[in-house]
Structure formats: structure tokens, C-alpha cells
Amino acid sequence: MSVQVQAFAEGETAGRALAAALELPFGLVRSHRFPDGELLPTVPGARPCVIVYRSLDSPNDKLIELVLACEAWRRLGARRLVLVAPYLAYMRQDRAFAPGQAVSQRAVAGLLSHSFDRLLSVDPHLHRIAALKEVFGDMPAESISAAACIGDWLASEGAPADVALIGPDEESARLVRAVAERLGADWTVMAKTRRGDRQVELGPIEPQAVQGREVVLVDDICSSGATLMAAAREALSLGARRVRAVVVHALFNDSTALRLRSAGIGQVVSTDSVSHPTNRIRLAPVLAETLAEEMRR
Numbered sequence: 451m452s453v454q455v456q457a458f459a460e461g462e463t464a465g466r467a468l469a470a471a472l473e474l475p476f477g478l479v480r481s482h483r484f485p486d487g488e489l490l491p492t493v494p495g496a497r498p499c500v501i502v503y504r505s506l507d508s509p510n511d512k513l514i515e516l517v518l519a520c521e522a523w524r525r526l527g528a529r530r531l532v533l534v535a536p537y538l539a540y541m542r543q544d545r546a547f548a549p550g551q552a553v554s555q556r557a558v559a560g561l562l563s564h565s566f567d568r569l570l571s572v573d574p575h576l577h578r579i580a581a582l583k584e585v586f587g588d589m590p591a592e593s594i595s596a597a598a599c600i601g602d603w604l605a606s607e608g609a610p611a612d613v614a615l616i617g618p619d620e621e622s623a624r625l626v627r628a629v630a631e632r633l634g635a636d637w638t639v640m641a642k643t644r645r646g647d648r649q650v651e652l653g654p655i656e657p658q659a660v661q662g663r664e665v666v667l668v669d670d671i672c673s674s675g676a677t678l679m680a681a682a683r684e685a686l687s688l689g690a691r692r693v694r695a696v697v698v699h700a701l702f703n704d705s706t707a708l709r710l711r712s713a714g715i716g717q718v719v720s721t722d723s724v725s726h727p728t729n730r731i732r733l734a735p736v737l738a739e740t741l742a743e744e745m746r747r
């Protein structure tokens with residue numbers, strides 16, 4: 451089947467990198483916003499298979515625009531639409547935590563599975579379920595982990611032999627363990643209680659896990675920064691020599707970046723899942739490995 455990669459303006463660099471890694475042509479989807487706020491995407495044609503690159507940070511307009519673009523791709527002859535969303539929004543709301551709340555994870559999965567034939571994401575935030583396919587039902591949905599890329603990046607930076615990798619909560623354990631195994635480093639996780647959107651409390655860890663050592667905090671997401679700031683303060687109060695952080699999805703703004711620095715985090719690095727000034731780790735090679743089978747269909 452003939453395949454093309456397409457992306458929207460905000461993902462053009464990463465979309466082009468993916469197309470290059472797959473040795474496929476690239477097309478840019480143009481976006482228009484009407485004065486009343488309605489959106490109109492214009493797609494650059496459609497091959498029988500279109501791999502659509504769009505990370506779903508700031509997701510609300512992007513989701514609607516994707517649904518509209520799918521209408522155009524299908525009408526122009528696409529038979530297979532593959533969504534590559536390195537960051538997949540709304541996965542954290544995986545149950546109604548209070549009466550009347552939406553289970554956003556389920557609703558967004560329903561929307562995407564109605565429009566696409568396959569979904570690929572990177573370290574989606576899955577807490578109470580083991581795999582994306584449990585959320586997406588009949589539509590094939592899979593995720594890859596950035597752990598190997600993160601481990602290789604830390605190794606290339608010359609992480610010291612006594613480096614300690616710390617996950618700020620239980621949910622980060624899978625990612626932190628995988629990075630630590632790649633690097634051959636010690637790791638542990640803290641216990642987190644979230645008190646509000648910007649307020650978290652962390653339980654204590656054994657001082658010897660960080661005392662006198664370089665600490666790298668590893669988490670899937672940094673949004674308000676509250677989690678990393680609390681983890682950094684804890685590590686520094688226990689005598690960590692230096693604290694850095696690596697996240698898969700950088701969802702934070704400039705003022706949060708300043709607060710992270712004030713909390714003692716010397717460097718924050720992210721994958722290019724979401725376009726961000728902290729991007730240092732490229733995902734295109736690992737995404738391309740998983741998508742190569744699209745050309746064999």
C-alpha cells in the first residue's frame with residue numbers, strides 16, 4: 451500500500467523526521483481558524499495509507515481538527531489512517547474520582563477509534579490498566595517506551611557510576627526501572643499523594659538512596675512541575691549532590707521552568723514527544739521501527 455506521513459504545523463519538524471526515518475514522502479496539513487473559532491484543516495491529498503503525526507498536548511482544538519481532517523483523508527481515498535500521537539491526552543482521568551465526573555480516557559479513546567485504524571503512542575499515562583488496547587477496544591492501539599532512548603542519552607552524557615534514578619511516584623516505577631536497567635544504575639520510587647492540581651506531597655525515601663549522589667528524576671510527564679519540585683526538594687534535603695530531571699512529555703511553560711530551577715533542578719531534559727525547549731532525545735528512530743510494517747501491507 452502506498453504510504454505518506456502528514457503532520458500539522460506544530461509537529462512539522464518531528465513529522466518530517468519521522469517521514470525521513472521511514473523514507474516516506476511528507477505532507478503538511480494547513481489549518482485555518484475562522485473569526486468565530488471554528489477550525490478548517492486542508493490536507494495535502496491522501497495516499498491509500500496516511501500516517502498522521504500529531505502529539506496531543508493542548509489537545510482540545512487538535513482533537514476536533516483531527517476528526518475534520520479524517521473526513522477529508524477518507525473522502526480523498528485513504529483506506530488506512532494511522533495516528534502517531536507520542537503524547538496522548540486525557541489518559542490520566544481513567545475513572546470518575548467523584549460522582550458526576552467524566553471518564554475522559556474512555557471518551558477520547560472512543561473519538562479516536564471512530565476516526566483512525568491504528569494508534570501509536572509513547573509511554574501513555576496508564577495507571578489502572580496495563581495496556582492501551584484495553585482502552586481502545588477494537589482499534590489496534592499500542593505504545594512504545596522511551597526508556598531505552600532516555601537510558602542511552604544519559605549514558606552518552608556520561609552519567610556517573612553512582613547515579614541514582616528516582617521516580618516521584620509508584621506509577622513511574624515501570625519507566626524508571628527500564629531506564630535504570632538500560633543504564634545499569636540504582637533506582638527507587640517515592641510515594642506521592644496529590645492534594646490538588648499544583649500540590650503534591652511525597653513520602654520519605656531511604657537517605658542512602660540519594661545521599662552524596664547525583665540524582666536523576668525520571669517521570670512520564672511534567673505539567674505544573676509540582677511533582678518534580680517536591681521530589682527535588684526531598685532529594686536535596688537528604689543530601690543529593692546534584693539533581694537533574696528527564697521526562698518523556700514536557701507539558702510545562704517558561705514560568706514553570708524557572709520554578710523547577712529554583713527548586714534546585716539543575717537541568718530538565720525531555721524527548722521530542724512534545725515540541726519544547728528542553729527537547730534533547732529524538733523519538734523518530736523508535737517510532738519508525740514500529741511503523742515500518744505499514745509499508746509491508
Ligand code: R5P
Pocket residue numbers: 575618619621622647648650669670671672673674675676677678
Ligand atoms: C502523574 O502521576 C504523572 O506521572 C506525573 O507525575 C504528573 O502528571 C506530573 O504532573 P505535575 O507536573 O503537574 O505535577
